[in-house]
Amino acid sequence: MxxxxxxxxxxxxxxxxxxxxxxxxxxxxxxxxxxxxxxxxxxxxxxxxxxxxxxxxxxxxxxxxxxxxxxxxxxxxxxxxxxxxxxxxxxxxxxxxxxxxxxxxxxxxxxxxxxxxxxxxxxxxxxxxxxxxxxxxxxxxxxxxxxxxxxxxxxxxxQQLALAFNQEGSVFAAGGEDGTLRIFEWPSMNTLLDESKAHASVKNLTFSESGKFLVSLGGPLCRVWDVKASAAIASLSKEKDEMFAYCRFSVDNAGNEVLYIAANTDRGGSIITWDTTTWKRRRSKLMKNYSISAFNVSADGKLLALGNMEGNVLIIDSTKMKTHQLVKKAHLGLVTALSFSPDSRCLVSVSFDSRAKLTVIEKTPEKHGVNWLLMFLLCVLLYVVSYYFLMAKGIIGKENSLLSDHPTRRYTRTA
Incomplete structure (x- = not known):
C-alpha cells in the first residue's frame, strides 16, 4: 500500500x-x-x-x-x-x-x-x-x-459453513460442514437446538423477519424450523435439475413474508419464491446462462442481487423479476458475497480477486399511465372552446344562414 x-x-x-x-x-x-x-x-x-x-x-x-x-x-x-x-x-x-x-x-x-x-x-x-x-x-x-x-x-x-443472527440479535445459528445445525440464545448461548443430521452439509441459513422461523439449506433440501418449538415443520424439495444454493427471507409489497431460494440448473440460475404460510412454491424466474455464486436481498425487499462465476453482478426487481441494473465484470472472477446497505441505496460485492466494489442503486424513473378520463375531459373542453370560437368569428352562423336560404330548405318548409 x-x-x-x-x-x-x-x-x-x-x-x-x-x-x-x-x-x-x-x-x-x-x-x-x-x-x-x-x-x-x-x-x-x-x-x-x-x-x-x-x-x-x-x-x-x-x-x-x-x-x-x-x-x-x-x-x-x-x-x-x-x-x-x-x-x-x-x-x-x-x-x-x-x-x-x-x-x-x-x-x-x-x-x-x-x-x-x-x-x-x-x-x-x-x-x-x-x-x-x-x-x-x-x-x-x-x-x-x-x-x-x-x-x-x-x-x-x-468448519461452520453458515452463520446467522435473527433481526433482534437474540438468537444465533450455526450450520456445519458435517451437517449439524445448532441454534442458541444470544448472548447466554443456551442451546435451543442441536441437530446432528439436519443435512448432509449445511450450506446456508436465514431467519424470518419475525424471528419465528429459521430456514437451513443443504444438499437437495431446504428445511424450515420453528425456533421456539426447536423442531422442523417443513421440507422444501428441489425440482428436476435444481441445486439449491442460497436462501433469504424478505417481505413483499403487501407486507407479507416471503422466502427466496437461489438455485443453479443446467440452463442457468433460478430464483424461487415460496409462500411462508403453506410452504409451497409461488413462482420461479430463470436467468439463462447465469450461474449464481452469491445472493442477497435488500432490506426493503424491493431488490435481489446475484453474483456469478464470471464476476458480473445482477440486480433485479423482486416484484417484476426483471433486471433493474447489471454491472458487467464488476470483478475479475467469481463473486463470493453481496451485501446491501441498511437503507438499500447501494450494494457491496466482493470476490476472490481481492476487490470490493460499491455499486449505487440506480433510481427507476416514475412512469405515469395515461389518465383516460382526463384526456376525455380535455377533448370536451377543446370542442366547446372551438365551438364558441367559431361562433364568435361568425363561421358557424354564416353556414346556418346559407342553409336557411337554400331552395331545398325553402321547399321543405313550404311543403
Whole structure:
C-alpha cells in the first residue's frame, strides 16, 4: 500500500483492492463506528486533505473477511473495516480497522445487528470479535488476540459453513460442514437446538423477519424450523435439475413474508419464491446462462442481487423479476458475497480477486399511465372552446344562414 493516504494520492474510487481473497462482507451498524469515523474525518480536515463541508452523515463502514488459508501462500488471513463515503460513492483505500488472524481463515461471518461485534467461522471453531479491538491501532500485522473470544459451544466442532443472527440479535445459528445445525440464545448461548443430521452439509441459513422461523439449506433440501418449538415443520424439495444454493427471507409489497431460494440448473440460475404460510412454491424466474455464486436481498425487499462465476453482478426487481441494473465484470472472477446497505441505496460485492466494489442503486424513473378520463375531459373542453370560437368569428352562423336560404330548405318548409 502507498505510504500516503488515498485522499492525497488518488481520486475517490468505488472499487478497491485489499490484497487478499475476500470471502465475506457486511455493513456495520453505524453507531458502533461513528466515533472512529468522526475522529478520522477531523484529523483529515486538520491536515487540509479533505473538505470540511463533507458530511459525516454520508459515511458508513463495511467489514470484510478472508485470506490465504493456512499461510503457505504468504497471504494473511484478515478482518478489515473500511469506510464508505456515499457523497463521493467511494470506498476508502486504507482501512480504519484491521486485525490479522494467523493461520485461521475467516471463511464465514455474522455481524450482530445491535452492535455486539461479529462472529467468524474459522477452520475448527468460531470466534467472536469486538469492534473496538479490530479498530485499535497496532504495529505491523500483530494479531489482537486479547480481543478474540472463542465461542466455547462452537470450539473444535469443525468448519461452520453458515452463520446467522435473527433481526433482534437474540438468537444465533450455526450450520456445519458435517451437517449439524445448532441454534442458541444470544448472548447466554443456551442451546435451543442441536441437530446432528439436519443435512448432509449445511450450506446456508436465514431467519424470518419475525424471528419465528429459521430456514437451513443443504444438499437437495431446504428445511424450515420453528425456533421456539426447536423442531422442523417443513421440507422444501428441489425440482428436476435444481441445486439449491442460497436462501433469504424478505417481505413483499403487501407486507407479507416471503422466502427466496437461489438455485443453479443446467440452463442457468433460478430464483424461487415460496409462500411462508403453506410452504409451497409461488413462482420461479430463470436467468439463462447465469450461474449464481452469491445472493442477497435488500432490506426493503424491493431488490435481489446475484453474483456469478464470471464476476458480473445482477440486480433485479423482486416484484417484476426483471433486471433493474447489471454491472458487467464488476470483478475479475467469481463473486463470493453481496451485501446491501441498511437503507438499500447501494450494494457491496466482493470476490476472490481481492476487490470490493460499491455499486449505487440506480433510481427507476416514475412512469405515469395515461389518465383516460382526463384526456376525455380535455377533448370536451377543446370542442366547446372551438365551438364558441367559431361562433364568435361568425363561421358557424354564416353556414346556418346559407342553409336557411337554400331552395331545398325553402321547399321543405313550404311543403
Amino acid at each position: 502507498a505510504n500516503q493516504t488515498p485522499e492525497t494520492t488518488n481520486q475517490p474510487s468505488n472499487t478497491q483492492t485489499y490484497g487478499f481473497p475476500i470471502y465475506a462482507a457486511d455493513w456495520i451498524p453505524e453507531e458502533t463506528v461513528r466515533s472512529k469515523i468522526d475522529k478520522d474525518q477531523k484529523n483529515s480536515e486538520d491536515g487540509g486533505s479533505e473538505s470540511s463541508s463533507s458530511s459525516t452523515n454520508s459515511r458508513s463502514c463495511i467489514v470484510l473477511a478472508g485470506g490465504g488459508g493456512e499461510g503457505k501462500s504468504g497471504i494473511a488471513n484478515v478482518i478489515l473495516i473500511c469506510r464508505v463515503d456515499l457523497d463521493t460513492k467511494s470506498l476508502s483505500e486504507q482501512p480504519v480497522g484491521r486485525i490479522v488472524l494467523g493461520t485461521d481463515l475467516p471463511y464465514r461471518m455474522a455481524v450482530h445487528p445491535r452492535g455486539g461485534g461479529l462472529v467468524c467461522a474459522l477452520p475448527n471453531s468460531c470466534k467472536r470479535f469486538d469492534w473496538e479491538n479490530i479498530m485499535s491501532p497496532r504495529e505491523g500485522d500483530q494479531a489482537g488476540e486479547e480481543g478474540e473470544e472463542v465461542v466455547k459451544e462452537l470450539k473444535d466442532v469443525g
